Every structure is written in structure tokens, then in C-alpha cells.
Amino acid sequence: MKTGILLSVLGAFLFHAEPASGAASVEKSASRKVYVLPIRDDIMPPLVYIVRRGVKEAMQAHAEVLILDMETNGGRVDTTEEIITILNQFKGKTVTYVNRKAFSAGAFIAVATQSIYMAPQAVIGAAAPLVMVPGGGPVQMPESMEAKITSGIRALVRANAEKNNYNVDVVEAMIDKTKRLEIDGEVLNEKGQILTLTNVQAEKEYGNPPKPLLSSGTVESLDALIAKLGYAGAPRVEIEPT
DSSP: OHHHHHHHHHHHHHHOOTTHHHHHHHHHHHHOOEEEEEEEEEEOHHHHHHHHHHHHHHHHTTOSEEEEEEEEEEEOHHHHHHHHHHHTTOOSEEEEEEEEEEETHHHHHHHTSSEEEEOTTOEEEOOOOOEEOTTSOEEOOOHHHHHHHHHHHHHHHHHHHHHTTOOHHHHHHTTOTTOOEEETTEEEEOTTOOOEEEHHHHHOEETTTTEESSOSOBOSSHHHHHHHTTOTTSOEEEOOOO
């Protein structure tokens, strides 16, 4: 894809010397497709079909960027694993935009993308596993079951956090309530608590050299994010649920 763009731009320069800059810019912009995939409501099996279709279409269109437009309270772990597996097939840039909230499974999926951006007043975290009782709400698991399930989830999320260069300790503090998180002398999460971050906390920098805690920054809107990523004016496709 990049070779095609380079050849097209070079050809415009060689044979159309006067308008080269504008013509090349238009052609390049038109070829850099952005796909937007909604991750809304609960992370449940029907969402897998939307994600699979969206990723497939983005790959067939040779899209450069896939953005997850996320607002969710979380959902099923097995569905989350399946969605992460599908997202990992996309070879371009993957970005999560936390439009308002990314709790539980939403946080897991966000960490599986290469970058996370957040809207003002958005929150991310609170990813401790719970059991849903048929006909009822969530209930606390027995300690032995909780430890086993938490261990498996930590391994899944840790692998994606390492791949995408996120702070593993931060991500694990969102899952494991036995984990105490302290960075640069600041206690961010005490034992017995589950870490949840606001957009301001998530983008705060720590360490030497300084590095954001989790988020690459706060942006006002999805349009502003696309522009920030360098794709203003590029063709944009929003996957709609059917």
C-alpha cells in the first residue's frame, strides 16, 4: 500500500510539476482510509459479529487506521477474548477512543489496541471479574474461583499490554484487588481496591523519561482524534450494527 502511494506521488511530481504539491496531497489523503468501529453497550456475543465484519472490511479496504469508539460497562470474558483475537488480525494502526467509559471488559479491549485516547471526563478501569447469576445480578465469587479466574485474565491482558507497550502494573491494578500500585513515590491504588482512572489521571506522565500512565491524551471528539492522528480529510467509514 505504501509503495503504491509513493509511486503515485512520484508520478505526479514528474509529470505535473506545477500542481504537484496539491495533487499529491489530495491523492494521498484519498488513499488513507480510517475505519471507526463502535464498541457500545455490554460486551456480549452479538458484538463479535460487528467486530469481525468491521475488521474484515477494514482489511479488504487496506485501511491504515482502525478506531474503536468505546462506551461500555464491560461484559463477558469469553466474548472479550474473541474480540481481542479478531482485532489482532488487523495489521494497521489500532486506537481506542474512550468516548465516556471503558469499564471491565472494555478496559481489556482498549489495552489490546496500540493507543488509547480519552474524551474529557472519561474513565477507564474497574476490571475485576464477577459472576452473573441467571435471573439476577452480579455476585462475588468464592476466593478460590476468583483467584483462578483473575490469574487467567491477568495473563491475557498482560500479554496485550506488553505487546502494545503499556505499563503492566497499571493494567493489573485494574484487575487484581490484592495489588498495590505505587509509581514515583505516589500511591495510585491501595490493596483491596480496583484501579479506575479519569482521563486526567490516565494521561499523567511518570518515570524517567516521562511516560503517560495509560492514555496518550485527551481529545474533545472523534473528529478531533482523527485530525490529531494525521488523518483529517481522509475517507472515513463507520461500521454500523445491522
